[in-house]
Amino acid sequence: MKNHDFASLRDADQDTLVLTAPARTFQAPSSDSVRLLRNMVDAGGPEENEYALLDLLMAQLYRMKQSGQLAETELAYLQSIFHDDFLANSIHGYVYRKPLGYAGDFRLIDMIYTYHTFGHENYEKWDQYFHYHAATDAVRNRKDFFKQQLLGKLDTRKAPLHLLNVASGPARDLYELYTKIDPDKLVTTCVDIDANAIAFATDLCSPYAEQINFHQKNILRFSTAEKYDVIWSAGLFDYFEDRLFIMALKRLLTFLKPGGEILIGNFSQDNPSRGYMELFGEWFLIHRSPETLIDLTLQAGVQPEHISVEQEPLGINLFLKIQSPVPAAQVSLCMN
Numbered sequence: 001m002k003n004h005d006f007a008s009l010r011d012a013d014q015d016t017l018v019l020t021a022p023a024r025t026f027q028a029p030s031s032d033s034v035r036l037l038r039n040m041v042d043a044g045g046p047e048e049n050e051y052a053l054l055d056l057l058m059a060q061l062y063r064m065k066q067s068g069q070l071a072e073t074e075l076a077y078l079q080s081i082f083h084d085d086f087l088a089n090s091i092h093g094y095v096y097r098k099p100l101g102y103a104g105d106f107r108l109i110d111m112i113y114t115y116h117t118f119g120h121e122n123y124e125k126w127d128q129y130f131h132y133h134a135a136t137d138a139v140r141n142r143k144d145f146f147k148q149q150l151l152g153k154l155d156t157r158k159a160p161l162h163l164l165n166v167a168s169g170p171a172r173d174l175y176e177l178y179t180k181i182d183p184d185k186l187v188t189t190c191v192d193i194d195a196n197a198i199a200f201a202t203d204l205c206s207p208y209a210e211q212i213n214f215h216q217k218n219i220l221r222f223s224t225a226e227k228y229d230v231i232w233s234a235g236l237f238d239y240f241e242d243r244l245f246i247m248a249l250k251r252l253l254t255f256l257k258p259g260g261e262i263l264i265g266n267f268s269q270d271n272p273s274r275g276y277m278e279l280f281g282e283w284f285l286i287h288r289s290p291e292t293l294i295d296l297t298l299q300a301g302v303q304p305e306h307i308s309v310e311q312e313p314l315g316i317n318l319f320l321k322i323q324s325p326v327p328a329a330q331v332s333l334c335m336n
Ligand SMILES: C[S@@+](CC[C@H](N)C(=O)[O-])C[C@H]1O[C@@H](n2cnc3c(N)ncnc32)[C@H](O)[C@@H]1O
Pocket: 104, 105, 106, 109, 166, 167, 168, 169, 170, 171, 172, 173, 191, 192, 193, 194, 197, 217, 218, 219, 220, 233, 234, 235, 236
């Protein structure tokens, strides 16, 4: 299979290929971008030294889409370069096909966590490109963020901590946490709308079946008399429009113990993978700034002093942190 070489491609097509300087842009959808993508698909995917070039193309196409310079038909043409066999045998294709009917399903998230590849010789390099992305790194980082937060809380605790894991998906974050702690110190309720996710997570977490219970339920309909020390949700609120965000948050607040904490993940506006995700994966998230997250939380009725926003090392995943006020009686007890 031909392994294309951008330098020689550039020599051969000096008049059309305009990839060398960020100031210059692709023409929509120019023969340049079509040829580049086609050559890369034919070559079995980008080599590592071509990632930057491909990222540049994605960013430029995304800017063009945003500014109305890339029509739907043109985008559809570019997408069609990733043909059916490619789509059936690559993670990129999985994202685009959405076999479970929605973007960001538990299987995909678990593929990201485990660096899974489809192992197809013609498309393997695309799977590697997928995992190299900043957004997939940020998803893995959010799993680490969760574990660090919980380990910090469990470290100083005597009584078992009660955790509500909202939209638990594969629950790999939870599973990995349990492997690091005395399981009896953590009692978890997982809620997910997808029966397949619940089945997968139940199996993965089976060594900790006594400590974890699973509910297949839409979180907007979930109710319980139990109160939780920590409520964790990643990969859900960035699918919610503002109105739903506030509604769901208000609901979670009713499940929180005094002195408890809610942690909610949301993609930030600094997501360099957004063009690739949206244009070629049709994976749309609501990217929010820290200010927007705070504003929505204020609208849910939380006092400003109880709100903060943290982030993982790349700054691509933000974490809204809401601390429930500790009742005055409990504060004086703690001080004695
Ligand atoms: C992107 S995954 C995140 C999984 C997990 N929190 C993680 O970060 O590893 C999103 C999960 O949200 C679940 N989900 C989507 N809408 C939901 C809802 N309204 N209530 C409960 N779960 C929901 C999906 O089934 C899916 O498993």
